[in-house]
Amino acid sequence: MSLVVKPYQALSKLKRFYGFKYLLNPLIHEQIFDRLKLEDTYGDFSKVKVIDLYPGPSQHSAIFNNRYKPAKHVLVENRASFLSHIKETYTDSKFGIYDKDPYEWSTYTDMIERHKVLTPEVQSRDKIHDKFLAIAHLTNSSSEGLFMQWLTCIGTGNWIMKYGRVKMLVWLPTATAVKLLAVPGKVGRSKCSICTEAFTDTKLIAYTEGKEVQKFNQDLLKRHNPLEIKNADTAPIVLDSISLLEVNPKKNDIQLEYWDYVTKHLMILKTRKLSEALESLGHGARDYFAANVKDISIFDKFPAELTNEEFIYLTDIFYKWPFKPDIYMDFIDVYQDND
Structure with a gap:
């Protein structure tokens, strides 16, 4: 019925x-x-x-x-x-x-x-x-x-x-x-x-x-x-x-914690070219990525222009960085001492 x-x-x-x-x-x-x-x-x-x-x-x-x-x-x-x-x-x-x-x-x-x-x-x-x-x-x-x-x-x-x-x-x-x-x-x-x-x-x-x-x-x-x-x-x-x-x-094998860190930091600076925004991932990131990306023309893109595949590619490079920052300490302590 x-x-x-x-x-x-x-x-x-x-x-x-x-x-x-x-x-x-x-x-x-x-x-x-x-x-x-x-x-x-x-x-x-x-x-x-x-x-x-x-x-x-x-x-x-x-x-x-x-x-x-x-x-x-x-x-x-x-x-x-x-x-x-x-x-x-x-x-x-x-x-x-x-x-x-x-x-x-x-x-x-x-x-x-x-x-x-x-x-x-x-x-x-x-x-x-x-x-x-x-x-x-x-x-x-x-x-x-x-x-x-x-x-x-x-x-x-x-x-x-x-x-x-x-x-x-x-x-x-x-x-x-x-x-x-x-x-x-x-x-x-x-x-x-x-x-x-x-x-x-x-x-x-x-x-x-x-x-x-x-x-x-x-x-x-x-x-x-x-x-x-x-x-x-x-x-x-x-x-x-x-x-x-x-x-x-989708079925995905994205390293989510690192992917989240990379996408978040880059999209905060989405109106700047990637060559500038990369430094937000950690001190020395720009030089590290310059030495490891296959095609440096990606640096001329803005983060908001990047595809999913490009974000995953950048995340993989970041993950392999020996001197990457501790992503679990990703915060700004506004109460820290200034002296």
């Missing part, structure tokens, strides 16, 4: 949206799932477990469940207006409901290890996990920091990523998506887009109308060919544009 899919008119009247924005057009959701081609990764979904974070009105959740019929589908939601709606609408449904805050790390350990509401298997990192999928709505502007934490966990293999390379379908403010997808040498390139490039293969699947969309790199839009959604298909309409990202974690 299929789950009920409530229309826009009913869902848009929910008491509170808590600063989050949701797509509420069933036809558009179906178009999005057509584009995602999830069957290529998960087959018939008969053994797939899905964790659905901040589902809110849960229209997408019902459509997803009706279409794919996963083995387990857990909605993680604790906001009163949404939780009440979910419990009233989906009593005795195929959903598991876990009324804890997805922001809290303890939610995941309790749900998986303590209460065993959802128990994903550990898979090899040689491929995308084909029995575990995460869906999330982080469309509140204050949720950007949470996604950055998740992105770090993708790189380190922590959180739900300890079970393997778990694909994530994440709705975010378009302003955040623009930051994450900024390309080398273009406006907006920062540490978060470097992390996105290093740790994931991320694709822009869809976005809603809004002025923020103009900030996407045009070449990226041509490559990803995202679906454009009318703002009238979302609620609350007054909030800014949102975007859907398909986040596929």
